Amino acid sequence: MFVLETKELTYTYGAGTPFEKTAVDQVSVGVKKGEFLGVIGHTGSGKSTLIQTLNGLLRPTSGTVLLNGKDIWAEPKKIRAVRFQVGMVFQYPEHQLFEETVLKDICFGPGNMGLSRPEAEARARRAAEFVGLGEELLNKSPFELSGGQKRRAAIAGVIAMDPDVLVLDEPTAGLDPRGRDTLLNQISEYRKKRGSTVVLVSHSMEDIARCADRVLVMDGGRAVMLDRTDRVFARGRELETMGLRVPQITSILLTLREKGYPVHPVLTVDQAVEELRPLLKKEGGVRHDP
């Protein structure tokens, strides 16, 4: 059963004007409940537009978006309710912080849902814990926090709404490798604990390879691939023609396979080690240090 589904979804900017541009073209995809779906595509492939139709920020020009089987636009006046079930974290989410204290800012979402003060605060504290924000930070002004802390506060603000589906657009953008690792771990932990569905849009193939169960590939507004992660990245050469790369480790094993070695493409270094071990001779290496 799909928690989120699109049926022949099309979105055209500036329809009828000379600036008309079809950003999403007849896309029919389904997000399975509880899965971690990665979305990749070159800039301009329509992935950002697509995810904004999932929580009703953008209304499709044609086609439908179904949340748990129901058309989200069946009652347009109630579209806001959808955003509490499909939570979206935008790129550089720290730019949305505005309240006097971190706690109040995280409460913004729950507050908009109509929850009482105590309820909203309880949720906010839980969310802050999930992202690793200490108690002592909650009463500070969000603008006193470091960049990484701000980002986590912003993400907590969306998690606090306790959405069934969490959509993240490049959550690790601008973070250093350590920051990236920490954040992805937290997202995975959150997903496991709460059982939510996560949709992650990213340019980082390594991130996607690490976390995603399935991958949706967008190209020129169309959904061109939707399959298990390992199967998508195994089609590395195809992805390259679309201007996408695969994780370096995948590329290494793909290259070896093309040279005739019996290896399967992998997603992580751990997997590569496992894959190669049975095939490697102990001696005979040319110790060339080029």
Next chain:
Amino acid sequence: MDYITADKVTFAYEADENEERLEVLHGVSLGVRKGEFVALLGHNGSGKSTLAKHFNAMLLPSGGKVYVDGLDTMDEALKIEIRRRVGLVLQNPDNQLVASIVEEDVAFGPENLGIAPPEIRKRVDAALKAVEMYDYRLNAPYKLSGGQKQRIAIAGIIAMEPDCIVLDEPTAMLDPRGRDEVLRTIHKLNRENGITIVLITHYMDEAVGADRVVVMDDGRVLTQGTPREVFSRVRLLKDHQLDVPQATELVWRLRGEGYDLPECALDIDECVAALEPLLNS
């Protein structure tokens, strides 16, 4: 003599009365040779950006000295000249562009230097051609992609005819295509125009292409050397929670298990070449 010399540089930001002075750089000594391509790697908070801003006198050392082509950055009178010779490109492409038309923005630097208008025209055209953005000279900046905007920012620096360009995480906010564009541009400037490049980054694959890599951690230089020398010290880097390219890690892990592999593979090709002889076909 090095073009840029940092001699036992310490730096602390001015603190408010109640707070302790936070020392960010603890006695860093570093040299950058003319024409070199140096990558400065490290975490956020390692002090790499702070050090970079000393190279064009945006920040002055609390202790120690910084010399640019023999000029002391502490000398107020030399500030403009130092900034002409060492340009600085920052992370956010948008917040560096001043004018509503590309070529006017590139002209900003030379205009500040009081260069004669016909000469400015020539420099602007040359700079835009060097970054391959000449066709966009009459465009408005907001319509450009991140990678294009960064290249305009670089052109704005080149128009001042610097000897060296320092780039502080110039690709952090860009998509993969933008990153490629910017990296290609700075390598080209280094190779063809002999401009010294100091690239501050946390992307390992960007450092792999440098002549020399300097790794910073906690306000100090942790290690430095050619990319090969630095990335073969995988244990050291990992202990400081720094990454190595996946190719390097794979070879290191297998070598650690006893396989007969070279000390360091920097990229896909080297990794494949290292593994092939050991694979049963």
Next chain:
Amino acid sequence: MIRDITLGQYIPGRSLIHRMDPRVKIALTFVFIVFLFIASNFEGLLMMVALMFLILFLSGVPLSQYFRSLKAILFIVLFTGVLNLFYGGGRVVWRCPFFPVMQITDGGIGNAVFISIRIVSLILFSSVLTFTTSPTELTDALERLMKPLKVFHVKVHEIAMMMTIALRFVPTLLEETDKIMSAQKARGADLESGGVMQRIRALVPILIPLFVSSFRRAYDLAMAMECRCYHGGEGRTKMKQLHMTGLDAAAVACTAVFCGAVIFCAAYFPASLR
């Protein structure tokens, strides 16, 4: 589209008007407006209207664009015109049956027409300026024209720099506002419903982030400017030089002729406003 609205819609082109020195255009627009008010009779006004049509034609901008700019102030023109209908001298033409005080005179009709033409011409003269002159040209021209004010310690260069930077960032800030709005809507912000007070309060989550980000931008930009050796207006040169050409001289001469005609009409013919 909306991002292209900066200073009243610049429409790029190569017409004679486009190619004029922007300083001359600004000065002449000022002169036109003054003489629109000096014209005291229909004959004089006709001179200015004729000049206006000449300029509209030479500007190469389609008339439909001009009509669109008039649409915006249509209400004001009608309102003013109707008001003037009831405030004139001369012979009464119609009297309101319910309020005998309200009466339309032939003088009133004349006034209404006269003043309406004046307002429309004023808008059209200004439109020519903004349609044919890019925002950058306008700020450059204003900077040069303001130079004499330096004597009075007016910070001409700084003001011009502020205008340039503001123009540059308007579209960027609009984009950012969009993004912030989307992010807050995604958290359930309701920007559409409610009374005035509620809607204003709903803007807080948009405005504060916008302010904060603008300050950050300003900080970054200041640093970038210093990196590029900015040190105020002293010793600065400009790549783009403004040159007055024969075209500008011809425009000034032409304007002088028409303005002379206006004065002649004012002296020779009786006044039209009664």
